Amino acid sequence: MDPEPLYNLLQLPKEVALPVEEELPQGEKKRYLPPNSRKDPKFEDLQKVLVEWINAMLLPEHIVVRSLEEDMFDGLILDHLFQKLATLKLEVEEIALTAASQRRKLGVVLEAVNRSLQVEEQQAKWSVESIFNKDLLSTLHLLVALARHFQPDLALPTNVQVEVIIIESTRSGLKSEKFMEQLTECSPDKEPPKDVFDELFKLAPEKVSAVKEAIVSFVNQKLERLGLSVQNLDTQFADGVILLLLIGQLEGFFLHLKEFYLTPSSPAEMLHNVTLALELLKEEGLLSHPISPEDIVNKDAKSTLRVLYGLFSKHKLKANADRAPRGTPN
The missing domain is CATH 1.10.418.10 (Calponin-like domain)
Known part of the structure; x- marks a missing residue:
């Protein structure tokens, strides 16, 4: 390499x-x-x-x-x-x-x-x-x-x-x-925050599909103007392309085609795209939990949900105000 x-x-x-x-x-x-x-x-x-x-x-x-x-x-x-x-x-x-x-x-x-x-x-x-x-x-x-x-x-x-x-x-x-x-422990009176998706997959796995549907509906509403749609949340974000385009739409970023691979043909190119996306999200304070880019490339559902939920939780109110999307989540 x-x-x-x-x-x-x-x-x-x-x-x-x-x-x-x-x-x-x-x-x-x-x-x-x-x-x-x-x-x-x-x-x-x-x-x-x-x-x-x-x-x-x-x-x-x-x-x-x-x-x-x-x-x-x-x-x-x-x-x-x-x-x-x-x-x-x-x-x-x-x-x-x-x-x-x-x-x-x-x-x-x-x-x-x-x-x-x-x-x-x-x-x-x-x-x-x-x-x-x-x-x-x-x-x-x-x-x-x-x-x-x-x-x-x-x-x-x-x-x-x-x-x-x-x-x-x-x-x-x-x-x-x-x-x-x-390196140092939490203060005694403050427990570390629990990860919502660890809890979801562990305690309420039957609700995972409903969460996925809500996020997919939100994502498709935002990608509609680009002529794109997501059918499978677990697999379609693995190469980082749709994720980068979605971040660009929601956060107002302009990504030059030289900065990422629009049609990645290898795991290294996919990893490059996903890493760039995670860096952008981190700069915007949208990652509440550390995420490995390899997990996204390897189609880990929990990691993909964590990434998308950061965008969903920030923009869903604005999206609902613009227009009520199909399958609006409670």
Whole structure:
């Protein structure tokens, strides 16, 4: 698979090199933070609080942290922080100059941290490898755990979660998957919102068809002026074309034909269309639940309904005011 289209498709950080199949052995996975996740206000706020906390703790030692990603990987600052928090002395080199000695020092520090936190190495959301390779998510998981254990009154932002992209090397090439990673828990008095479609498919599957009919009626009303119609909600949105045209109609977007494939002929082109559609919906605040573009391409009914319901719930009142469509839902 050519890495450049995949790079554009996933909008990975420019400073991160996208692996080609030869660099990522088959069966292995690699995790990336896309730019929109890095710029998430709550994500940035969490890093700011942790940096200020570390700097306050290590002020007497004249140690200043500016970047969690760049300053924590070699074990030096982590060693000073842990010894300060746990009031103990670790038998490690004070200054580790080579990569091997830095990795060795980091291993000793993390072993002591895991023991203090009573976390098994296999259960920890961090490792010597991930911290040493400047994995920001692993570093944040580690620091949040230290703060919760040693200074539980530290006011960390609640319910911090970011979208993460997983690249996996398979026999057919590189495969991408998106998911939400939770960094801090919800506040005790606020439960995370339930997903309406998880509840619908689980508790009232007999009502799914009625919901589909209502949304299809709404969609066809909006696509009528383009001479298009939808008969099968599960399959006709898989290539992203009708979805993009529908978004354009409802949100007033003009999409140049160079920006998407009007007649996609491969799964990669379909994935491009759907990813573009999801990015547009996210920018408009119409995605209340993280959705993988692969699920739409693979004709997952629940994911397709989630996408369309965002448009339906925003525009149905306006549609009803314009004219009463056939099969108007209650």
